[in-house]
Amino acid sequence: MTNPLLEKAESFIHQYCQEMNIGPAEKEKRIEEVQNSILTTGTYSHTTSELQFGARAAWRNSNRCIGRLFWNSLQLFDARDALSKEEVKEALFNHIDYATNDGKIRSTVTIFAPREKNKGPIRIFNHQLIRYAGYVKENGEVIGDPHSISFTQFCESLGWRGKGTKYDVLPLVVQLHEGEPFYFNLPPDMIKEVVIKHRSIPEIDELQLKWYAVPIISDMKLEIGGIDYIAAPFNGWYMETEIAARNFADEKRYHELPSVAEKMGLSTKLASNLWKDRAIIELNQAVLDSFKQAGVSMVDHHTAGNQFALFEEKEALEGREVTGDWSWLVPPVSPASSHIFHKRYKNTWNSPNFLYQPSFIK
Amino acid sequence: MTNPLLEKAESFIHQYCQEMNIGPAEKEKRIEEVQNSILTTGTYSHTTSELQFGARAAWRNSNRCIGRLFWNSLQLFDARDALSKEEVKEALFNHIDYATNDGKIRSTVTIFAPREKNKGPIRIFNHQLIRYAGYVKENGEVIGDPHSISFTQFCESLGWRGKGTKYDVLPLVVQLHEGEPFYFNLPPDMIKEVVIKHRSIPEIDELQLKWYAVPIISDMKLEIGGIDYIAAPFNGWYMETEIAARNFADEKRYHELPSVAEKMGLSTKLASNLWKDRAIIELNQAVLDSFKQAGVSMVDHHTAGNQFALFEEKEALEGREVTGDWSWLVPPVSPASSHIFHKRYKNTWNSPNFLYQPSFIK
């Protein structure tokens, strides 16, 4: 009889021992331990070292991530014993503080206790730990980030009230041990934000755009050796296109291109005058410059592509195939200027990995 | 016993009759005719009307083509009886003339006799009917289009000699009835070209870039109802990104971005100054403006995206699913500004279709 968890666990321990140069004796001992634990308790527990390796390998296996060169420097916070409201809150604040590091962003993951028998001891409802609210007004107009509309409504159903600006930071929403979800606000001085200014077009500054410094994805599941860590927020630093060419530009997000074009004095009448393309470039420039000026880590899409090429070389030296999701890896600005555009990648999802999971909002 | 050709033929005739509103009696008669022909001669012949429908449907099924809104206006030249050197030459010249139409480009396909029993009565060796040569100098430097290097060498092996400029139009190379391939030059006044000038940066004009007006793909196979038309050159008009963001920009093509940036007075030291992105936009603008000024049809990538959206709507009304190859459909400039970027397409290849085939160069 096959036990799927047992198979996944063994396969992970093999990989762990191989990459960490752990000898056969120690490996056999650990495998026996894991087997016993699974057969008697139905599950097993990762050592902190396994957890760290697993999280790093999960990043390395993230097919959609162009930032994987640095997979081996991911900082782990092991928060599996944070079970109370206060402990969870502290672990999340600690993540934000440590990762932000006054702008010199550190790639970090905080791992909470895993799901057991379909029960999640800790659920984080936020898409990212720091994110702006989105409100639908009565006339249908949206203030803030349309991506956050349903989550914002959920926060409001819990009693939270935002100021109603374009950039209200949402509260953290957590559920413990199948209890009622609750929210708590982030201390404002914990959240680093960058005001967007353009090097030579001051009119763009009048739009008063800003964005938060650290993207901390908190709604994905981290799967390691068959164990589902459903609460495992992680962050790197931004590539400028994510903010400038998507969050600000997408029609279903902040939709700022017409305003930017207007501030640039471009006519938006003829598509063939490439006003959208020009507005995108200047937004990217402004975001890059503003983050740099503020001392906040950020990578431009050309440098990120080069770093990814280096990652590919290093992986080849290790005899590992780089899997990838081409449609996510190509930058959304001047994609053909990247070597990625001219290659193809196998989109196989290896384990460990970060995966989507159903929303916790009912 | 199944006969694959018979199956494909019948399925095509069904589709043809359905879309062309041909009644059951006529359809049955035609299917019997085709069956008899295949069973007695091993093949069958399309009527001109079937050929036209088949070619149009092949365009409609071209998953990588963003220009498919106009599939139903494709002009067919039926050149299946062009068998001599003179007749083939005349058919190709006629295609170029008719399609070019002094700049008001007409989407056109010329269909030569199909492959029969693995024998190609007519083979066209060119990738496109009009294309620039690429020469490798002794020091390894390339003059012209690197994409054409091996074909240029093949032309030289046949005795052709180019002038050695960046924009030498290659000869047409044809093989008849398994004979020796031969070449003939295109009359220079048959080839419309556009000199690239920028609306406000005259320094860019100093690069003396130019491109030909009409892209006529000539190395793909057109498959209709199981019949392989291995010589079936087709053309539409250009989307500006094909020339500006790929042919001129790719490092493995004309690699002009550094020169354009220099002419724009941009420093190429820091990737984060987005000089590549700016150079790409201005090249796109210059190509768009120059084609417009020269009265040569061209579509910008925004308008092309909108036309594709209309195509999708029209197909939905007809109850047909639009298949597509996302990675080719998204424009290589500001891809996220297109609705295509935010959708996914099924990349199933329906028949009839245009397909790659092995190169004829041995």
Ligand code: HEM
């Ligand atoms: C260090 C700097 C990093 C950079 C510059 C970077 C860059 C990116 C970019 C540009 C994307 C595409 C985002 C989008 O289009 O929405 C992405 C996706 C992703 N990255 Fe990274 N990344 C970094 C760090 C990390 C870290 C530390 C992890 C995990 C430990 C990670 C895991 C992922 C995953 C799982 C995705 C896919 C997200 C999804 O499917 O929604 N990345 N990354």
Ligand code: HEM
């Ligand atoms: C009328 C204007 C047209 C426009 C603006 C247009 C646009 C495009 C573009 C931008 C591509 C991608 C090219 C690349 O990235 O290399 C493409 C590919 C393609 N188009 Fe069109 N197209 C047009 C007409 C046609 C016609 C008339 C046909 C056939 C009858 C056609 C069939 C194809 C095919 C087969 C491909 C894929 C080529 C390959 O795989 O190399 N297109 N088209």
